[in-house]
Amino acid sequence: MSTNTGEKFFNLLDEPWILARNNRGEVEELSLIAAFERAHELDCLEGELPTQDVAILRLLLAILFAVFSRIDEKGNPAALYGSTNARGKALRRWKALWNAEQLPLEVILEYLEYYRDRFWLVHPEKPFYQVPSLEKATEYPAAKLIGDISESNNKPRQFPVRSGAGKERLAPDEAARWLLHLNGYDDNSGKPTVRGAGFYTVGAGWLGKLGLVYSAGKTLKETLLLNLTLLDQGGAAFPEQKAYWELDEIRAYERVQVPQPVSPLETLTIQSRRIELNWEDNYVTGYKLIGGDAFERENCFTEQMTMWYKPASKQAEAFMPRRHNSERQMWRDFASLLAQSDSKQPAGIITWLTLLRFEGLLSKDYIRLAITGVQYGDKDFFVDGIINDSLEMSSDFLSQIGSEWVVRIVNEIENTDQCVWAFGQLAGNLVKAAGNDTQNSVYGITATARGFAFAELDPIFRIWLRSLDPASESITDRISEYRADLRSTLFRLGEELVAQSDIRALLGREKSDGTTVMAAPRAFSLFKNTVFKILRSEEVANDE
Numbered sequence: 122m123s124t125n126t127g128e129k130f131f132n133l134l135d136e137p138w139i140l141a142r143n144n145r146g147e148v149e150e151l152s153l154i155a156a157f158e159r160a161h162e163l164d165c166l167e168g169e170l171p172t173q174d175v176a177i178l179r180l181l182l183a184i185l186f187a188v189f190s191r192i193d194e195k196g197n198p199a200a201l202y203g204s205t206n207a208r209g210k211a212l213r214r215w216k217a218l219w220n221a222e223q224l225p226l227e228v229i230l231e232y233l234e235y236y237r238d239r240f241w242l243v244h245p246e247k248p249f250y251q252v253p254s255l256e257k258a259t260e261y262p263a264a265k266l267i268g269d270i271s272e273s274n275n276k277p278r279q280f281p282v283r284s285g286a287g288k289e290r291l292a293p294d295e296a297a298r299w300l301l302h303l304n305g306y307d308d309n310s311g312k313p314t315v316r317g318a319g320f321y322t323v324g325a326g327w328l329g330k331l332g333l334v335y336s337a338g339k340t341l342k343e344t345l346l347l348n349l350t351l352l353d354q355g356g357a358a359f360p361e362q363k364a365y366w367e368l369d370e371i372r373a374y375e376r377v378q379v380p381q382p383v384s385p386l387e388t389l390t391i392q393s394r395r396i397e398l399n400w401e402d403n404y405v406t407g408y409k410l411i412g413g414d415a416f417e418r419e420n421c422f423t424e425q426m427t428m429w430y431k432p433a434s435k436q437a438e439a440f441m442p443r444r445h446n447s448e449r450q451m452w453r454d455f456a457s458l459l460a461q462s463d464s465k466q467p468a469g470i471i472t473w474l475t476l477l478r479f480e481g482l483l484s485k486d487y488i489r490l491a492i493t494g495v496q497y498g499d500k501d502f503f504v505d506g507i508i509n510d511s512l513e514m515s516s517d518f519l520s521q522i523g524s525e526w527v528v529r530i531v532n533e534i535e536n537t538d539q540c541v542w543a544f545g546q547l548a549g550n551l552v553k554a555a556g557n558d559t560q561n562s563v564y565g566i567t568a569t570a571r572g573f574a575f576a577e578l579d580p581i582f583r584i585w586l587r588s589l590d591p592a593s594e595s596i597t598d599r600i601s602e603y604r605a606d607l608r609s610t611l612f613r614l615g616e617e618l619v620a621q622s623d624i625r626a627l628l629g630r631e632k633s634d635g636t637t638v639m640a641a642p643r644a645f646s647l648f649k650n651t652v653f654k655i656l657r658s659e660e661v662a663n664d665e
Contacts, residue, residue, distance in 0.1 A: 219346050331442045
């Protein structure tokens with residue numbers, strides 16, 4: 122089969138292609154309509170990769186936003202943009218959806234049926250998320266579509282091994298999932314077919330540029346609604362804009378700079394790549410690709426699912442999406458998640474959840490925030506790994522009562538960083554005491570020791586954060602508990618380091634005049650004193 126035969130094949134509304142885990146723990150494959158119909162019965166999306174799940178989640182969110190930014194909770198036309206009291210209408214609309222047992226399928230189905238012709242994976246004129254008959258484009262095999270891009274040059278493979286047809290071809294359900302993933306997370310290795318002035322630098326796919334964060338509910342329905350931000354960070358309705366499939370004409374030109382989106386409909390459905398799937402006997406055997414749409418990232422707060430930071434090199438008011446760091450646990454970026462400052466701004470989804478909590482629409486329960494991302498290498502030229510993490514905490518952290526707690530917790534994480542830094546110095550001093558103090562060896566040992574310490578502290582901090590109840594506890598008492606666990610853990614690890622160190626480190630090295638440069642007992646004493654000083658000074662400051 123070729124995509125230009127005039128045939129239509131595999132409509133995403135009807136054909137099973139979305140992988141999700143039901144409330145019995147089983148993974149099912151569902152059509153787009155079935156995913157909405159059974160969202161209240163499904164735990165979560167469960168595709169091949171968490172990044173693939175996010176790409177599909179954003180498609181589902183775009184459909185819900187397209188419907189409920191224009192239709193009220195009763196199914197009547199009532200656009201939020203341009204209306205009076207948009208905030209009140211949006212919150213009533215969201216509350217009705219949240220309290221309903223399941224999503225209003227009839228309203229969603231009416232919208233999807235109207236655009237049915239745009240959801241064919243194969244279509245002679247407008248195939249889903251593709252451009253038909255790409256002439257000048259780079260050709261890739263099916264393996265690249267599923268992420269098999271790191272098997273050569275002695276690089277470890279980044280994606281799970283597939284079963285079934287193998288790497289040479291993909292069934293249409295698989296191809297649909299990976300098509301969304303490719304559009305969102307493609308690396309920067311594709312070669313432009315046309316060079317010169319007037320062609321915008323697209324870079325990695327839009328999702329790959331983000332420090333993506335979202336709220337995970339107990340069911341897929343909850344997850345969708347928690348992330349359905351019907352209002353912007355100022356509590357106003359977003360201006361009118363169209364989803365990609367609502368456009369009259371498909372943009373087929375290469376590397377186009379488009380205006381910065383004013384509505385989530387465009388950020389959720391941005392076409393970072395122009396793609397055409399190649400078919401043979403109802404299987405995808407490869408694809409063609411060129412750069413697609415891109416826009417300026419600075420202050421693009423229409424994107425609701427990313428953390429923001431202010432680079433030192435940028436102008437005073439310029440915030441940029443803050444990518445995740447695969448070497449940092451999620452809790453270490455707690456400040457970027459919840460705390461706002463001159464240099465950091467939380468994701469729009471956090472502002473939305475805070476509004477829901479303020480209005481009493483979010484229960485006094487726990488929330489789970491999740492992050493997902495791709496770690497690229499060499500100027501985004503290849504994928505180096507996948508980032509996926511989550512944190513559970515009281516929803517009170519989104520309320521006024523939790524604001525002081527957020528500040529104190531951020532301060533405690535900074536103290537933890539300093540204490541772990543001191544642990545790294547202990548490891549380095551033990552190396553010096555043994556006489557192995559080349560610059561490279563000390564640097565490597567200290568970095569490894571800090572990574573090990575953070576890994577040991579990871580479950581301790583997560584359990585502690587999950588147990589906090591700002592409404593009924595003393596923050597000072599709970600921080601004292603955490604510090605006790607922090608000290609005992611680091612001191613235990615320090616004792617183990619000393620016990621495992623080179624015998625020469627116990628005696629230490631001597632200078633030519635006979636004085637000792639460094640010895641293990643002194644190194645451990647310095648480490649303990651530093652930790653006590655860091656934590657004791659904070660206790661005094663907080664008591665004052």
